[in-house]
Amino acid sequence: MPEVLIIGAGPAGLAAATAARRAGARVVVLDAAEDVGGQYWRHLPQQRPAGREEVLHHGWERFTGLRRELTGVEIVTGAQVWLAERHDGRPPTVHILVGPADGADRVRRVFDPGALVLATGAYERTLPFPGWDLPGVFTAGAAQALAKSERVAVGRRVLVAGAGPFLLPVASSLIRTGARVVGVLEAGGWSRLGRAWTARPTELLSASHKAGELAGYARDLVRHRVPYRVATGVIAAHGHDRVEEVTVARLDAQWAPVPGTSRRVAVDAVCVGHGFVPRSELAVAAGCQTGPDGTVVVDADCRSSVPGVFAAGEITGIGGADLALAEGTIAGTVAAGAAPTSAQRRDVLVYQRFATRLSDGHGIRPGWAEWLADDTLICRCEEVTAGELRDIAAATGSRGLRSLKLSTRAGLGVCQGRVCGRSVEELLDRTTGGLLDPGRTANRPLAGLVRLGELARTQGDPS
């Protein structure tokens, strides 16, 4: 049995693994992907290693350094955690299936770790808009993943839109993958962005390489004459069976489209992301307390509310890779029974301030509901429209999220509400005048897709 089990091999998980190893613990790291690095350091596969991977990555040498330090750590890739079996007062039993993604013959393993570090990261939140289900509409993260690990550009003439600094590296990657980026649209306006990013300028000095990274992306946009527009968004996509055009409009401070400002732009792909959602289902399953925004509540040692369970990185609050690295270092050190240095603690504080700017400048505003039409899909899996959500809520008079999910089927499809959950919740909250049971969309007893045949088999390998 490992002394420290770490779930997730992105920046937080790798920092936790190396820190716990340095503190002398036996460490096992699990990741669902075929290689370590997470979404942030996604890269070409081992079968096709890049000569110059750093072209697509800031801080690539930090990753190669961490990877070198993993000697003596057991890394299990292709590992789908499907169940965290809760216990009182100690870490959960972790059940995994190892093998090709969604395979039928994966090998079961079970872990009862002394300490568990959850470093499961985040996935993107894309707000619904008319036509967002058309092929050729991607999340910004999809464009990034395909560029980094496949060298595939999602289109030749691409618009990048949404909110937050993540749009910039996505545009850079698209350019370096052969696409023409026709624009980057940020929903936040200058006044809000300016307030968030120019307040307390001395703070930014201590995170100056972060500013340098953003400046690098900005240089890419200038060099390739890519317009960057603020207070602007994609409010509709058009096409028969693939996206051919999008409607772009100015957005007011609440992100509602400003009448009379819309125009059509011809594209063959559009990449949209409005922020990130912590991937907290394992933490919820383990019994960890979460905050109203779905993040896992931790103390300065990255301890969750469950003894022996730690959380680091995006699941404790969206803050980027540097904060994830700093938190992972704390979590791994404490999980291994050692004490972090004061410099390591200071790093966390520096990058937490950066995270505050992120949410102040780019956090989602409620006006987005104004760009929905009655026939706009909200739940992509079950194909439930905005009109249906409103009509069923009105017809049943219910203010219960659970019962409204059952009667509308929104959020009950195969993605289990990961894509639409928060949007469904926000729309129903407004339609009903306030839900009685908000925040239920992160509660998923099974963390991954499992085939019944795999469960029925008893070839468990309790390691």
Next chain:
Amino acid sequence: MTTTGPARLEAADDPVSPGPTSEIAIVVDGSEIRGLAGQTIAGVLLAAGRQSWRTTARQGRPRGVFCGIGVCFDCLVTVNGLRDVRACQRHAADGDEVSTDA
């Protein structure tokens, strides 16, 4: 080569300088599509210019990749007879038989 839609950057033009790799071939709905070892099934399909390969149950609408990181399940295919495999997560193996319902 088409001038619209998704495309893979040729190694010779690629600033990342990918190393040499072997070619693979998968069979998609009876037609052979070539790809590179280490690509996902979604990567092979997109590099071949395919943007969608599934049809939704209720409205019969086309779907392909949306999230690209295994979260949305829009890209599901059947691989060697096994249904509900996420094309963006499954690495393509030479000779894989892929069927879509498109």
